[in-house]
Amino acid sequence: xxxxxxxxxxxxxxxxxxxxxxxxxxxxxxxxxxxxxxxxxxxxxxxxxxxxxxxxxxxxxxxxxxxxxxxxxxxxxxxxxxxxxxxxxxxxxxxxxxxxxxxxxxxxxxxxxxxxxxxxxxxxxxxxxxxxxxxxxxxxxxxxxxxxxxxxxxxxxxxxxxxxxxxxxxxxxxxxxxxxxxxxxxxxxxxxxxxxxxxxxxxxxxxxxxxxxxxxxxxxxxxxxxxxxxxxxxxxxxxxxxxxxxxxxxxxxxxxxxxxxxxxxxxxxxxxxxxxxxxxxxxxxxxxxxxxxxxxxxxxxxxxxxxxxxxxxxxxxxxxxxxxxxxxxxxxxxxxxxxxxxxxxxxxxxxxxxxxxxxxxxxxxxxxxxxxxxxxxxxxxxxxxxxxxxxxxxxx
Amino acid sequence: xxxxxxxxxxxxxxxxxxxxxxxxxxxxxxxxxxxxxxxxxxxxxxxxxxxxxxxxxxxxxxxxxxxxxxxxxxxxxxxxxxxxxxxxxxxxxxxxxxxxxxxxxxxxxxxxxxxxxxxxxxxxxxxxxxxxxxxxxxxxxxxxxxxxxxxxxxxxxxxxxxxxxxxxxxxxxxxxxxxxxxxxxxxxxxxxxxxxxxxxxxxxxxxxxxxxxxxxxxxxxxxxxxxxxxxxxxxxxxxxxxxxxxxxxxxxxxxxxxxxxxxxxxxxxxxxxxxxxxxxxxxxxxxxxxxxxxxxxxxxxxxxxxxxxxxxxxxxxxxxxxxxxxxxxxxxxxxxxxxxxxxxxxxxxxxxxxxxxxxxxxxxxxxxxxxxxxxxxxxxxxxxxxxxxxxxxxxxxxxxxxxxxxxxxxxxxxxxxxxxxxxxxxxxxxxxxxxxxxxxxxxxxxxxxxxxxxxxxxxxxxxxxxxxxxxxxxxxxxxxxxxxxxxxxxxxxxxxxxxxxxxxxxxxxxxxxxxxxx
Numbered sequence: 001x002x003x004x005x006x007x008x009x010x011x012x013x014x015x016x017x018x019x020x021x022x023x024x025x026x027x028x029x030x031x032x033x034x035x036x037x038x039x040x041x042x043x044x045x046x047x048x049x050x051x052x053x054x055x056x057x058x059x060x061x062x063x064x065x066x067x068x069x070x071x072x073x074x075x076x077x078x079x080x081x082x083x084x085x086x087x088x089x090x091x092x093x094x095x096x097x098x099x100x101x102x103x104x105x106x107x108x109x110x111x112x113x114x115x116x117x118x119x120x121x122x123x124x125x126x127x128x129x130x131x132x133x134x135x136x137x138x139x140x141x142x143x144x145x146x147x148x149x150x151x152x153x154x155x156x157x158x159x160x161x162x163x164x165x166x167x168x169x170x171x172x173x174x175x176x177x178x179x180x181x182x183x184x185x186x187x188x189x190x191x192x193x194x195x196x197x198x199x200x201x202x203x204x205x206x207x208x209x210x211x212x213x214x215x216x217x218x219x220x221x222x223x224x225x226x227x228x229x230x231x232x233x234x235x236x237x238x239x240x241x242x243x244x245x246x247x248x249x250x251x252x253x254x255x256x257x258x259x260x261x262x263x264x265x266x267x268x269x270x271x272x273x274x275x276x277x278x279x280x281x282x283x284x285x286x287x288x289x290x291x292x293x294x295x296x297x298x299x300x301x302x303x304x305x306x307x308x309x310x311x312x313x314x315x316x317x318x319x320x321x322x323x324x325x326x327x328x329x330x331x332x333x334x335x336x337x338x339x340x341x342x343x344x345x346x347x348x349x350x351x352x353x354x355x356x357x358x359x360x361x362x363x364x365x366x367x368x369x370x371x372x373x374x375x376x377x378x379x380x381x382x383x384x385x386x387x388x389x390x391x392x393x394x395x396x
Numbered sequence: 397x398x399x400x401x402x403x404x405x406x407x408x409x410x411x412x413x414x415x416x417x418x419x420x421x422x423x424x425x426x427x428x429x430x431x432x433x434x435x436x437x438x439x440x441x442x443x444x445x446x447x448x449x450x451x452x453x454x455x456x457x458x459x460x461x462x463x464x465x466x467x468x469x470x471x472x473x474x475x476x477x478x479x480x481x482x483x484x485x486x487x488x489x490x491x492x493x494x495x496x497x498x499x500x501x502x503x504x505x506x507x508x509x510x511x512x513x514x515x516x517x518x519x520x521x522x523x524x525x526x527x528x529x530x531x532x533x534x535x536x537x538x539x540x541x542x543x544x545x546x547x548x549x550x551x552x553x554x555x556x557x558x559x560x561x562x563x564x565x566x567x568x569x570x571x572x573x574x575x576x577x578x579x580x581x582x583x584x585x586x587x588x589x590x591x592x593x594x595x596x597x598x599x600x601x602x603x604x605x606x607x608x609x610x611x612x613x614x615x616x617x618x619x620x621x622x623x624x625x626x627x628x629x630x631x632x633x634x635x636x637x638x639x640x641x642x643x644x645x646x647x648x649x650x651x652x653x654x655x656x657x658x659x660x661x662x663x664x665x666x667x668x669x670x671x672x673x674x675x676x677x678x679x680x681x682x683x684x685x686x687x688x689x690x691x692x693x694x695x696x697x698x699x700x701x702x703x704x705x706x707x708x709x710x711x712x713x714x715x716x717x718x719x720x721x722x723x724x725x726x727x728x729x730x731x732x733x734x735x736x737x738x739x740x741x742x743x744x745x746x747x748x749x750x751x752x753x754x755x756x757x758x759x760x761x762x763x764x765x766x767x768x769x770x771x772x773x774x775x776x777x778x779x780x781x782x783x784x785x786x787x788x789x790x791x792x793x794x795x796x797x798x799x800x801x802x803x804x805x806x807x808x809x810x811x812x813x814x815x816x817x818x819x820x821x822x823x824x825x826x827x828x829x830x831x832x833x834x835x836x837x838x839x840x841x842x843x844x845x846x847x848x849x850x851x852x853x854x855x856x857x858x859x860x861x862x863x864x865x866x867x868x869x870x871x872x873x874x875x876x877x878x879x880x881x882x883x884x885x886x887x888x889x890x891x892x893x894x895x896x897x898x899x900x901x902x903x904x905x906x907x908x909x910x911x912x913x914x
Contacts, residue, residue, distance in 0.1 A: 253769045260760065263749050270746040272729030310875040357596055
């Protein structure tokens with residue numbers, strides 16, 4: 001063991017330094033930087049077009065309403081400046097890791113799960129309903145111990161079942177999962193609204209909202225000021241889950257089967273992989289993970305089901321793409337997107353900058369990450385000009 | 397007569413594998429020339445050199461007496477060389493007219509509109525002149541045409557681009573017998589107008605019927621050029637197969653096999669991907685300690701047969717038994733667990749995950765069971781040791797288990813696959829083209845390993861398009877043609893000439909002694 005460890009460590013390091021992994025990190029990093037630069041140009045441009053009482057910046061005799069440097073500074077403050085802001089960033093990050101996993105795992109099996117949003121929405125409702133039903137039956141210190149696992153379980157089960165559906169449709173009837181999961185999102189939202197309106201509407205509030213879940217089932221902030229809607233233990237558990245999924249993909253037979261199926265279907269069949277089983281299973285796992293996210297959203301953030309849940313399921317796709325669909329990569333990618341969301345809120349009400357501009361920034365990051373070839377071309381040109389030493393042998 | 401195409405001393409290497417070794421070939425203008433050889437003899441590689449897909453490692457190409465250095469097919473087309481591939485390069489939903497003009501459209505209105513009228517005139521004129529009979533089909537989508545008509549579209553496409561020299565790669569592989577006759581008529585029409593044709597084939601009869609001159613390749617070398625007139629099938633078969641190679645394999649006396657049937661196939665019927673019946677009524681049984689070879693030209697149902705036996709594809713009817721137990725209803729994984737080793741015909745699609753390194757590839761098919769899989773986990777340490785052992789024993793180069801399979805040459809990929817499969821300690825071995833693309837030395841080693849499997853009492857089924865290989869290895873030989881076995885003969889009873897004729901679907905002049913065939 002003592003001899004094997006350094007060898008194992010060396011191997012890990014070598015793999016970690018593998019060209020493709022480094023490439024991916026570089027591409028993602030470069031994409032963020034270029035997105036910020038392009039975003040700055042857009043800020044200047046829209047600041048030039050917009051009219052405002054006190055221009056923020058004068059350049060070459062022209063006045064601009066927005067100063068990109070100030071905007072980015074305010075964004076950073078909004079995302080990380082105070083514990084309250086940090087809590088919001090980390091809360092979004094946590095939830096995005098769940099919906100990101102819901103895209104990443106089927107992706108590794110060669111499937112596009114666009115349905116995390118629907119799985120998230122229905123699971124959130126399942127969590128709410130189960131807690132409302134069970135809440136009056138338990139009290140005292142046991143209440144939390146009972147309600148938290150039940151709420152999460154209800155979310156995971158319903159999310160998993162809603163992932164099972166497109167999985168079975170695909171293996172039984174050949175239904176393309178992109179289409180089925182995408183459309184199931186609309187069905188999920190519609191069904192949830194009808195259920196809430198008919199059976200669980202809170203009569204005291206206008207709109208489609210349920211009553212609040214029992215206090216004992218809400219996940220309390222810890223280390224962060226009261227009133228913030230973020231729980232450190234939840235983040236810790238989320239990071240453990242990420243590690244667990246990394247382990248599943250890389251260290252288990254099921255993970256191997258998933259990866260072979262995703263890479264090369266014919267090789268999976270050759271290797272004895274039951275592709276129907278793996279397809280269904282990875283969709284169920286994805287649904288369950290998205291469902292856990294939905295449950296957490298209720299128990300940690302809003303405390304009830306309400307119409308117009310944020311599009312975390314869709315944002316998760318972007319996070320997963322940025323992470324190279326690698327569970328571990330979801331952590332920094334989720335942090336970035338969480339920060340963009342909380343920072344976007346801040347510049348919106350501090351500087352009056354439309355939040356849509358933040359959406360533009362996020363779009364730019366995704367667009368640029370999805371265009372790795374662009375960076376490779378730039379890299380190759382730099383290499384040819386002798387400004388970059390070639391990294392390893394270039395394979396034809 | 398002048399020389400339309402001249403290849404001098406063409407050598408083409410892929411890493412350490414020599415695909416063409418100083419091959420010479422001259423083709424006179426206005427003639428049909430056949431390039432004959434077994435699979436892997438280097439025919440297609442040579443033609444890809446002429447067509448600009450490969451640059452030769454050494455040697456020179458002359459077209460019309462001019463030195464040609466093609467960087468791409470575009471250069472070859474510009475020099476009047478056209479190629480009709482075995483798998484047609486047509487856009488199936490598009491019409492005949494669109495396919496023919498694709499990329500070469502004459503335009504009007506400053507490039508905004510294709511000049512359909514001009515295309516029509518030119519295409520109709522060409523079609524008529526060469527008897528291609530496509531003038532009425534210009535608006536028909538290619539997908540609605542028969543294979544023969546699609547081939548004529550390809551010919552017309554090449555003519556439209558100004559081809560003088562036509563290369564056909566296995567042109568009859570997808571055609572019905574009637575369409576083959578039509579194709580040969582087109583050959584005559586083309587040569588009558590001074591066009592030159594080179595066609596790749598491994599069918600003796602076709603070479604003799606359609607060609608004026610025949611160049612025979614074996615193992616990348618030119619073994620002879622003959623006139624079709626005055627050459628017999630037997631002479632050609634001998635040239636193509638090269639009988640002296642026969643003595644290479646040192647094998648134990650036949651009849652060492654046991655009495656127990658380890659693999660049996662009865663009345664098997666299989667459908668291919670297109671829904672066509674590909675295998676019909678196949679019966680074969682292989683005893684422990686016996687090698688049965690299946691000889692045949694590629695595409696006569698060998699692949700679907702192998703896939704049905706190994707569980708990659710479902711059979712429509714019939715039974716497959718391992719050691720007497722019917723496995724037809726069992727999954728692929730269950731068959732692997734019953735001691736099956738399978739070297740598939742398509743290693744890059746099936747046997748290896750190209751993006752995975754060799755460590756990860758070493759467990760493919762065994763990922764769920766010891767020594768690699770235990771209680772759902774994979775022991776990557778054991779996998780690495782296994783990969784290193786296979787690399788060492790089978791001389792896989794470069795000997796680095798961390799390289800992705802994609803970065804290995806085809807021959808080394810094959811060695812790794814054969815090594816992995818045979819190290820399962822199998823009871824039943826099914827190997828399709830076990831030495832395809834590997835160099836001579838490794839070929840021998842793989843043959844030795846297959847014979848060792850036989851010594852250890854495994855039932856071995858070998859499919860190969862190479863007659864050499866089948867004859868060298870097999871105790872019995874089944875010849876497959878159009879989905880069925882034409883004959884099953886003892887390995888030492890048939891001559892290669894006779895087998896070659898059986899493979900081509902023709903009956904030999906002297907009957908082959910039928911032995912223990914079943």
